[in-house]
Structure formats: structure tokens, C-alpha cells
Amino acid sequence: MTDDISLVALAGLGPARAAEVRALIHDVPDYPHPPVVFRDITPLLADGPALADVIEAFAAVVASHDGVDVVAGMEARGFLLGAPLATRLGVGFLPLRKAGKLPPPVERVDYELEYGSASIELRSGTLRPGARVLLVDDVLATGGTARAAAALVERCGGVVAGLAFLLELAGLGGRDRLAGRTVDTLLRAGS
Numbered sequence: 001m002t003d004d005i006s007l008v009a010l011a012g013l014g015p016a017r018a019a020e021v022r023a024l025i026h027d028v029p030d031y032p033h034p035p036v037v038f039r040d041i042t043p044l045l046a047d048g049p050a051l052a053d054v055i056e057a058f059a060a061v062v063a064s065h066d067g068v069d070v071v072a073g074m075e076a077r078g079f080l081l082g083a084p085l086a087t088r089l090g091v092g093f094l095p096l097r098k099a100g101k102l103p104p105p106v107e108r109v110d111y112e113l114e115y116g117s118a119s120i121e122l123r124s125g126t127l128r129p130g131a132r133v134l135l136v137d138d139v140l141a142t143g144g145t146a147r148a149a150a151a152l153v154e155r156c157g158g159v160v161a162g163l164a165f166l167l168e169l170a171g172l173g174g175r176d177r178l179a180g181r182t183v184d185t186l187l188r189a190g191s
Helices: 015-023 042-046 048-063 077-089 144-155
Strands: 026-029 037-040 070-074 092-098 106-113 116-123 132-140 159-169 183-189
Touching: 015 048, 015 183, 042 048, 048 077, 048 159, 048 183, 070 077, 070 144, 077 092, 077 132, 106 144, 116 144, 132 144, 144 159
Parallel strands: 070 092, 070 132, 132 159, 159 183
Antiparallel strands: 026 037, 092 116, 106 116
């Protein structure tokens, strides 16, 4: 895989540190099934300085937006990046959950994935109308989950201020499915 680690979001780390952070994301071929390559961020999460660098890089990206009132993380790895980012920014955090994980009442959006269908939910009444929301996840692949998350935030009265991802799999067209939205990624891989 060819990585583009010269993205603005990681430029402040310098090329060597950005490469070290990328090396902590392990590729697992054929998981959950062929030909999917799972991007395992567990080693990055286990490395305190690397995780801190990633959160700071996300915070630098958010500084270029017109303000964020809340960070919303997409289940499940978006929680692991979104919650510390929200803490760093001094704003609240909302978990966008898979169907059936929250008690009612909930708002729900159904969507298609590259390998099936899914639903994403947010507890009704937890998002203040007009709140500017930054959506966060680990990987932007086909964009299905991210597009559904944005639709869910808007259905609940929020404004999507932007979407931020640790890693974009550029060959899968996710950015195209989010056309018209502000999308930032820290690292980019071919697919």
C-alpha cells in the first residue's frame, strides 16, 4: 500500500513521526472476509504518545472549522478517537450506535455497507437543535456509515460541521459519497 502522509493534518508531526504513527496501524487481510483489508488501530491506541499525536492532529483540523459544539463518534472505533478529541476540545461527545444498543426513544437511519446493511441510532433529545457536530471515525472506506451518520445528525436537528477520519482508503470512493461536506483525513492509503 502506498500511503500519503504529507496531508496537512499530520504535517505538524513531521514526515518521520507521521510514518511512525502510520506503522502502528496494522493491515489484516481478508477480515472480516475476502477481499476486505481490516485496518487495526489497536496498536496505535495502545501507544500513548501516538494517540496523543493523533488527537492533537484532529484538534488542529477542527481549528480550521467555524466552531464545533459536540463531537459524535461512529460505533465503535469512532468512540475511541471521538471521546478524547471531545475532551481535548472541551465539548460534549455523542455516541452514534448500531441498532438496538440504546434504550428508546431513538432516531435511526438505515444504510447499505459494502458487505451488507446496517442501521445507526442516536438517543432522541441528546443533540441540541442547531448544534455544530464534528463526526469522527477511524476509517473512511465507501462512505456509507459516514453518510448515514451525517443524515442522522441532521434528522436530529444538528448541523454537520465536518467529518474527520484517521485513515482514508482513497480507492473506495467514500469521499465522493460525502460530496458537498467538509471531509478531513489524517492519513490516506490507496485502498
